[in-house]
Amino acid sequence: MNLGISGRVALVAAATSGLGFAAARALAAEGAQVSICGRDQRRLAAARGQIAALGGGKVSASAVDVRDSAAVAAWVDATAAEFGELHIVVANSGGPAPGPVDVATPAAFRQAYEACVQPQIGLALAALPHLRAAGWGRILMIASETARQPIVGYGLSSTVRPALLGFARTLAHTIGGCGVTVNVLAPGYHRTPGLTSQFGEQSEFELRRIAAGIPVGRVGCAEDFGAVAAFLASERAGFITGTSLLVDGGAARGTG
Numbered sequence: 001m002n003l004g005i006s007g008r009v010a011l012v013a014a015a016t017s018g019l020g021f022a023a024a025r026a027l028a029a030e031g032a033q034v035s036i037c038g039r040d041q042r043r044l045a046a047a048r049g050q051i052a053a054l055g056g057g058k059v060s061a062s063a064v065d066v067r068d069s070a071a072v073a074a075w076v077d078a079t080a081a082e083f084g085e086l087h088i089v090v091a092n093s094g095g096p097a098p099g100p101v102d103v104a105t106p107a108a109f110r111q112a113y114e115a116c117v118q119p120q121i122g123l124a125l126a127a128l129p130h131l132r133a134a135g136w137g138r139i140l141m142i143a144s145e146t147a148r149q150p151i152v153g154y155g156l157s158s159t160v161r162p163a164l165l166g167f168a169r170t171l172a173h174t175i176g177g178c179g180v181t182v183n184v185l186a187p188g189y190h191r192t193p194g195l196t197s198q199f200g201e202q203s204e205f206e207l208r209r210i211a212a213g214i215p216v217g218r219v220g221c222a223e224d225f226g227a228v229a230a231f232l233a234s235e236r237a238g239f240i241t242g243t244s245l246l247v248d249g250g251a252a253r254g255t256g
Contacts, residue, residue, distance in 0.1 A: 006032065015038060016046070035079040039063065040063075091123045098198065140229060144188075169243075183232050
């Protein structure tokens with residue numbers, strides 16, 4: 001299937017590893033031109049090289065901390081100036097530390113919001129004028145399964161990430177007729193550097209334990225997530241907006 005995004009300009013935040021990197025790779029593989037950001041210059045250079053090797057369009061990389069709203073806005077404007085237009089935005093950010101909600105402090109809740117919600121909202125709003133000017137756009141926000149179904153061991157994430165769903169749906173209704181869609185990806189457990197480092201030496205044991213509770217019988221891989229991100233960013237997904245899509249192998253048990 002031709003997704004219709006060859007030549008489109010995509011901006012992917014926090015894309016040197018994990019799910020952001022997976023999304024950037026998938027978009028580049030479909031022929032999109034890609035601008036990525038991250039905090040570490042060495043990892044940025046490595047990610048840029050791997051994405052460029054896919055043979056898609058032009059790839060640029062900028063050292064940006066997504067928590068710095070001024071730097072993010074400057075990166076968005078610089079990308080639009082460099083490529084001429086901007087069409088696809090993948091808003092990605094770090095997540096809060098795991099732990100139960102009943103021992104979290106007010107400061108921890110504030111830090112969790114500032115780490116994984118505020119950067120994505122800020123990026124979406126900074127990019128919106130460029131998408132409107134292009135007359136076509138896709139905004140994807142990366143949340144978590146916890147935004148749809150609370151997980152006891154991830155209390156902060158289960159509390160703050162649902163805000164991304166509320167923002168995305170509200171923005172989708174606000175800008176409805178301008179050709180820009182807004183959606184949220186809610187990934188479950190994927191084999192990423194962040195997840196394996198969280199479990200340390202017990203990572204393989206923990207991943208097998210988690211996989212046993214997932215209907216498809218395994219945790220996700222980068223390609224699973226990237227394929228869904230590329231589709232939602234595509235021409236084919238123009239009738240999907242204001243929604244959240246679980247990418248979790250069926251793990252969430254709710255019906256909402």
